[in-house]
Amino acid sequence: MMTRQITVSYNDQHYMYDVAFERQDNATVYHIKPHKKSAVAFPEHFDIIKSDDSEQPQYDVKALNEEGKQIADVLWQQISLFPPQFKGGKA
DSSP: OOEEEEEEEEEEEEEEEEEEEEEEEEEEEEEEOTTTTOOOOOSEEEEEEEEEOOOSSOOOOOOOOOOHHHHHHHHHHTTSSGGGTTTTTTT
């Protein structure tokens, strides 16, 4: 599993996350973990799943408040810009 650290901006604040990439048969799973010193209310472990046959990712928003949902959207926007080697080899 490959891990990359990213920084996203939300409400004029910068937040750091570790993103681990796991390739499955028909999808790439992005395991997201906020930086240890992060002050934002975000789950300790959060997965975004991108199926090969879908344009939109899937993630469970039940554990997220409104701010968390918006941050998850910002995280996906950033992840979607990654080069193929950070998408499990899929372009």
